[in-house]
Amino acid sequence: MRRTKLGFLLLAGGATLAGCHTVDVNDTTTAETAARIAEGSLVPEGQDPPPSTYLARTEPKRSTRTARPIWPTSEETGESASLVRTSLEVPPPPAGGSENAPAPAMLTEKPMRPPSGGDCRIPGSLREFESLAMTANPSLGEAQARVDALRGKWIQVGLAPNPTAGYAASEVGNEGHSGQQGFYVGQEFVTGGKLKLNRNVTSQEIRRASQRLEAQKQRVLTDVRIGYYDVLVAQRRVELSKELQQTTTRGLEAVNAIVKAQEGSKSDILQARIETESALVLVQNAEAAHASAWLQLAAVVGNPGMPQSTVSGDLDGELPEIDFEEARARLLQASPEMGAAMAEVNRARWSISQAKAQVVPNVDLQTMRQRDNSTGYWITGIQATVPVPILNRNQGGIRQAQSELVAAHRAADRVELSLDRRLALTYQQFIASRQRATRYSKQILPTTQESLNLVNASYKAGESNFLQLLTAQRTYVQANLTYLDAVRDTWAAFFEIEGLLLRGSLDQTSTTE
Numbered sequence: 281m282r283r284t285k286l287g288f289l290l291l292a293g294g295a296t297l298a299g300c301h302t303v304d305v306n307d308t309t310t311a312e313t314a315a316r317i318a319e320g321s322l323v324p325e326g327q328d329p330p331p332s333t334y335l336a337r338t339e340p341k342r343s344t345r346t347a348r349p350i351w352p353t354s355e356e357t358g359e360s361a362s363l364v365r366t367s368l369e370v371p372p373p374p375a376g377g378s379e380n381a382p383a384p385a386m387l388t389e390k391p392m393r394p395p396s397g398g399d400c401r402i403p404g405s406l407r408e409f410e411s412l413a414m415t416a417n418p419s420l421g422e423a424q425a426r427v428d429a430l431r432g433k434w435i436q437v438g439l440a441p442n443p444t445a446g447y448a449a450s451e452v453g454n455e456g457h458s459g460q461q462g463f464y465v466g467q468e469f470v471t472g473g474k475l476k477l478n479r480n481v482t483s484q485e486i487r488r489a490s491q492r493l494e495a496q497k498q499r500v501l502t503d504v505r506i507g508y509y510d511v512l513v514a515q516r517r518v519e520l521s522k523e524l525q526q527t528t529t530r531g532l533e534a535v536n537a538i539v540k541a542q543e544g545s546k547s548d549i550l551q552a553r554i555e556t557e558s559a560l561v562l563v564q565n566a567e568a569a570h571a572s573a574w575l576q577l578a579a580v581v582g583n584p585g586m587p588q589s590t591v592s593g594d595l596d597g598e599l600p601e602i603d604f605e606e607a608r609a610r611l612l613q614a615s616p617e618m619g620a621a622m623a624e625v626n627r628a629r630w631s632i633s634q635a636k637a638q639v640v641p642n643v644d645l646q647t648m649r650q651r652d653n654s655t656g657y658w659i660t661g662i663q664a665t666v667p668v669p670i671l672n673r674n675q676g677g678i679r680q681a682q683s684e685l686v687a688a689h690r691a692a693d694r695v696e697l698s699l700d701r702r703l704a705l706t707y708q709q710f711i712a713s714r715q716r717a718t719r720y721s722k723q724i725l726p727t728t729q730e731s732l733n734l735v736n737a738s739y740k741a742g743e744s745n746f747l748q749l750l751t752a753q754r755t756y757v758q759a760n761l762t763y764l765d766a767v768r769d770t771w772a773a774f775f776e777i778e779g780l781l782l783r784g785s786l787d788q789t790s791t792t793e
Contacts, residue, residue, distance in 0.1 A: 466647070485627055528753075
C-alpha cells in the first residue's frame with residue numbers, strides 16, 4: 281500500500297443541476313431598477329461627500345503560495361477576481377426627484393433549496409458544490425433581502441409629504457345664514473435639503489448591507505471549501521480503516537487455522553480478535569465521520585436531503601504557503617467587515633449633517649377658498665406656518681449624531697484589531713498543522729512504511745508472528761490517519777485566511793451583525 285500524501289486538485293467543469301428549480305439571489309433586482317439606481321448623485325448641491333478612505337482603496341497583490349488554487353481563477357471563469365470589489369462598486373441610489381422610481385424587485389416566494397429528490401444531479405466537484413451553494417444557501421437570500429429592504433427605505437425617505445385637503449365652515453348660523461362654506465388645501469415644504477440628506481444616510485446603510493452580503497457570500501464559499509475537503513479526507517479515512525479491517529480479518533482466520541493445527545495458543549486467537557474488533561470500531565467511526573461531514577456540506581449548500589455520494593478530487597499535492605504580511609495587508613484592504621465598518625462611519629457623518637438640517641424649519645402653507653352666503657362673495661385666505669427654533673434646535677440630536685460618529689470610528693478600529701487577532705490565531709494554526717503534516721510526510725510516514733515492509737518480509741520468512749505484522753499495520757494506518765488530520769487542519773486554516781477569516785454562514789450572528 282502506497283504512502284498517503286495529501287494535497288488538493290480541483291477537477292474541471294461547472295455545475296449542472298438539471299431539473300433543479302432555484303432562485304439566484306444575485307438577480308433579485310430588475311435591469312430597469314438597476315439602471316434607475318445607477319442614475320444621479322447622492323451629493324446635495326454645494327456639498328462635498330464625506331471622505332471614504334477605505335472604499336477607495338485597491339486590493340494589494342495576493343499571497344504567494346506553492347500550491348495551485350483549488351478553485352477556478354478569474355481567468356478561468358471570467359468572473360470578478362474579488363467578491364468584495366463587487367460590493368464596493370454598488371451603484372448609488374438615484375438622486376432626489378425620483379419619486380416615480382420603481383421599487384426594487386421582490387424575492388420570489390419559491391423555495392431557494394432545490395428538491396431533495398432524484399431530479400437533481402448530485403454535485404461531485406468543488407466547483408459544482410460552490411455553484412449550488414451560491415444559489416441555494418438561504419443566508420444569501422436573507423442578506424440580499426435586507427439590501428432590497430434598504431433600497432425601498434431609500435425611496436421612501438426621499439419622498440415629500442403628501443398635500444392636505446379639507447372642508448372648512450365658519451360663522452354658521454350667524455343671523456340665520458349658513459355662514460362661510462368652502463374648502464382648503466395645504467402643503468408642507470421640506471427645507472434645508474433634508475430629503476436628500478435622508479437618502480444620503482440611507483445610501484450608506486445600503487453600502488453597509490451590501491458589504492455584509494459580500495461577507496456572507498465569502499462565508500458560504502469558505503464553509504463549502506472546508507466542508508468539501510472534510511468529506512474528501514473522510515473518504516480517505518474510511519479507505520484506510522477498511523484496509524486495516526481486511527488485514528485483521530485475514531489475520532484472525534490465519535490464527536484460527538494455526539491454532540487448529542496445534543501450532544498456536546488461545547492467547548493468539550484472543551489478541552487477533554481484539555485487533556479485529558478494534559479495526560471494526562475504527563471503520564465505524566470513520567464512516568460516521570464521513571456521514572457527518574457529508575451532512576454538514578449538504579446543509580451549507582442548501583440541500584440537506586442530498587443523498588450521500590463520493591466527491592471527486594485528488595489527495596496528492598504540495599501543501600500551501602502563506603506570507604503573513606501579505607495576508608494581513610490583503611485582509612485589511614479587502615475585508616467586507618472593514619467595508620461595513622467604514623460604511624457605518626460614512627453614515628454617521630451624513631447623520632451629523634442630517635441632524636443639523638433639522639434646525640431649519642419646514643414651511644407649512646395653507647390656502648382656503650370660501651363663499652360667504654350672507655353676502656354672496658367668495659373669500660380667499662392664505663396661511664403660512666413656520667416653527668421658530670428657539671427652544672428646540674435639535675441640540676440633543678446633533679450631539680447624538682456626533683457621538684455616533686465617534687462610536688463608528690472606534691468600531692472600525694475594533695474591527696481592524698479583531699482581524700489582526702483572528703489572523704494571528706488562524707495563521708498560528710496554519711503553521712503548526714503544516715509543520716506537523718510536513719514532519720509526518722518526510723519523517724514519520726517513511727519510517728512506518730519501512731517498518732511495515734520489514735515486518736512483512738520477516739513474517740513471510742517465518743521469522744515473526746502475525747500479531748507483530750498486525751501491530752506494524754496498525755501503526756502505519758494510525759500514522760496516516762494522524763497525517764490526514766494535520767493536512768486537513770492545514771487546508772482549513774488556509775481556506776479561512778484566503779476567505780478573509782469569514783466562515784459560519786449558517787450561524788445567526790453572521791447574518792444579523
